[in-house]
Amino acid sequence: MTPADQAALMAIGEAVDIRPGTNLFRQGDPGTHVFLVESGVVRISHDLPDGKRQVLAFRWAEDVFGMASDGRYRNNADALDRGRVMRFHTEQLQGLLLARPRLQHRFLLKATAEIPLQQHRIILMSKYDVVTKVVAFLLECCSNGQCFDPVTQVLKLPMSRPDIADYMGVATESVSRALGVLERRKIIHRHDMHHLAIDMKRLRECGRL
Amino acid sequence: MTPADQAALMAIGEAVDIRPGTNLFRQGDPGTHVFLVESGVVRISHDLPDGKRQVLAFRWAEDVFGMASDGRYRNNADALDRGRVMRFHTEQLQGLLLARPRLQHRFLLKATAEIPLQQHRIILMSKYDVVTKVVAFLLECCSNGQCFDPVTQVLKLPMSRPDIADYMGVATESVSRALGVLERRKIIHRHDMHHLAIDMKRLRECGRL
DNA sequence: CGAACAGTTGAAGACGATCAATCTGAGTGG
DNA sequence: CCACTCAGATTGATCGTCTTCAACTGTTCG
Numbered sequence: 001m002t003p004a005d006q007a008a009l010m011a012i013g014e015a016v017d018i019r020p021g022t023n024l025f026r027q028g029d030p031g032t033h034v035f036l037v038e039s040g041v042v043r044i045s046h047d048l049p050d051g052k053r054q055v056l057a058f059r060w061a062e063d064v065f066g067m068a069s070d071g072r073y074r075n076n077a078d079a080l081d082r083g084r085v086m087r088f089h090t091e092q093l094q095g096l097l098l099a100r101p102r103l104q105h106r107f108l109l110k111a112t113a114e115i116p117l118q119q120h121r122i123i124l125m126s127k128y129d130v131v132t133k134v135v136a137f138l139l140e141c142c143s144n145g146q147c148f149d150p151v152t153q154v155l156k157l158p159m160s161r162p163d164i165a166d167y168m169g170v171a172t173e174s175v176s177r178a179l180g181v182l183e184r185r186k187i188i189h190r191h192d193m194h195h196l197a198i199d200m201k202r203l204r205e206c207g208r209l
Numbered sequence: 210m211t212p213a214d215q216a217a218l219m220a221i222g223e224a225v226d227i228r229p230g231t232n233l234f235r236q237g238d239p240g241t242h243v244f245l246v247e248s249g250v251v252r253i254s255h256d257l258p259d260g261k262r263q264v265l266a267f268r269w270a271e272d273v274f275g276m277a278s279d280g281r282y283r284n285n286a287d288a289l290d291r292g293r294v295m296r297f298h299t300e301q302l303q304g305l306l307l308a309r310p311r312l313q314h315r316f317l318l319k320a321t322a323e324i325p326l327q328q329h330r331i332i333l334m335s336k337y338d339v340v341t342k343v344v345a346f347l348l349e350c351c352s353n354g355q356c357f358d359p360v361t362q363v364l365k366l367p368m369s370r371p372d373i374a375d376y377m378g379v380a381t382e383s384v385s386r387a388l389g390v391l392e393r394r395k396i397i398h399r400h401d402m403h404h405l406a407i408d409m410k411r412l413r414e415c416g417r418l
Numbered sequence: 419c420g421a422a423c424a425g426t427t428g429a430a431g432a433c434g435a436t437c438a439a440t441c442t443g444a445g446t447g448g
Numbered sequence: 449c450c451a452c453t454c455a456g457a458t459t460g461a462t463c464g465t466c467t468t469c470a471a472c473t474g475t476t477c478g
Contacts, residue, residue, distance in 0.1 A: 046332065049417070054332045067321045074325055097317070098310045104317060105307060111320035112276045116283055118327040123255060123263045125334045126378025130434070161457060169335025171435050176458050192443080193457065208258070339466070370425060380467055385426050402425065402475095419478105426473075433466085441458065448451085 005103040012096060013086040018042070018079035020158075024066070024087075026076045031068020033087040037061050040083015041146075041158050045166065046075045055167035058159065060144050064110055081158040125169050133168040134178040135206045138188070142198060155196045182206075214312040217305060222295040227251070227288035229367075233275070233296075235285050240277020242296040246270050249292015250355075250367045254375065255284045264376035267368065269353050273319055290367040334378050342377040343387040344415045347397070351407060364405045391415075 097104035306313035
């Protein structure tokens with residue numbers, strides 16, 4: 001992508017400041033915009049008819065979200081942290097992409113890069129036990145400079161236990177128990193609910209999938 | 210996509226005939242081509258270190274597969290049925306897409322359309338019981354004209370029970386039992402292992418997710 | 419004809435969900 | 449400053465579902 005592409009993209013974008021609790025859209029809303037995270041964390045979730053909820057993704061800096069199907073959003077998007085996202089009118093963005101093949105190609109790569117990630121998640125959900133799921137979740141967070149400080153080895157989790165549980169498709173209690181197991185094994189240490197000291201080497205050993 | 214785009218695409222493609230057992234690529238192979246199914250069914254699967262296997266998708270007519278990550282295929286692709294696929298050299302295809310924005314846009318739409326499907330699968334795998342998973346699988350197959358005959362109401366399954374089980378993330382035995390339950394409820398009738406008579410109305414009722 | 423494999427069915431055991439109780443920490447008002 | 453409150457997190461006990469192991473059936477292929 002050229003700097004000109006980057007500039008053209010920003011020219012049609014609109015900045016939105018977010019803070020914990022900010023709702024960007026809900027499932028069923030008309031899908032007018034596509035979003036790009038600049039900073040902060042956004043939770044993508046889906047409510048099921050029986051009241052259960054699935055967290056489908058956490059979106060960090062550089063991530064795109066808000067692609068509609070049949071003109072409507074299929075999921076909810078809520079901010080978990082202070083930050084800023086850019087939003088683009090769908091039609092305007094589409095026009096820009098058609099006019100700028102290299103920019104469109106960047107979006108195509110982003111979209112295809114999503115697929116293996118989702119596949120990894122499918123494997124995780126269907127084949128592994130709760131502890132392994134939580135380990136995988138922690139590894140995913142640690143790979144994110146935004147919430148893991150490699151110096152102090154402390155991970156800051158912006159999401160609640162139910163968020164983690166609904167992301168991994170397990171019960172909240174199971175997440176607690178899994179963290180308990182990891183703490184007893186000296187792989188993590190809970191400073192408080194949202195701050196974990198992590199022994200990366202051991203954690204990675206656990207995560208050999 | 211214009212007819213010219215279509216023609217240009219076919220011009221760089223190479224037809225490959227497939228039959229049950231044909232392997233198109235294995236995980237770890239250099240990712241030289243992208244594939245497009247013309248007819249038949251292709252199973253996309255991933256082998257895990259512990260010997261387990263996850264079936265990630267069945268690809269039918271019009272479906273694309275074979276996008277590599279870091280230059281390598283991450284999954285296996287095997288034909289389950291007679292048919293034909295087109296394959297395109299990755300670099301050649303990329304060049305064509307950059308030259309033809311509307312064609313590239315079609316690929317972008319295809320890629321983004323995959324994401325909600327995968328999300329649906331994640332929800333299915335994590336929240337529902339075995340019977341519901343099998344029902345969802347059957348509904349998915351039925352929505353495919355290629356293997357479901359709406360007149361006779363007979364579904365022809367090209368894949369084996371282990372394939373179905375590994376696709377839904379359950380044990381082979383559980384698939385058998387789920388089919389038994391559905392048969393006892395008169396929702397399906399097993400003509401033979403690969404041919405099911407289906408009461409679509411009742412099946413859809415079961416599938417209210 | 420026999421062997422190997424796919425599918426089905428039965429019995430036992432393990433894992434995680436659920437329900438219920440307790441604990442912790444942050445914010446509030448006395 | 450300290451008790452109080454409320455929500456989120458943790459821990460414990462029970463129960464149900466699905467996996468696992470094993471036996472048996474039916475089919476295909478050398």
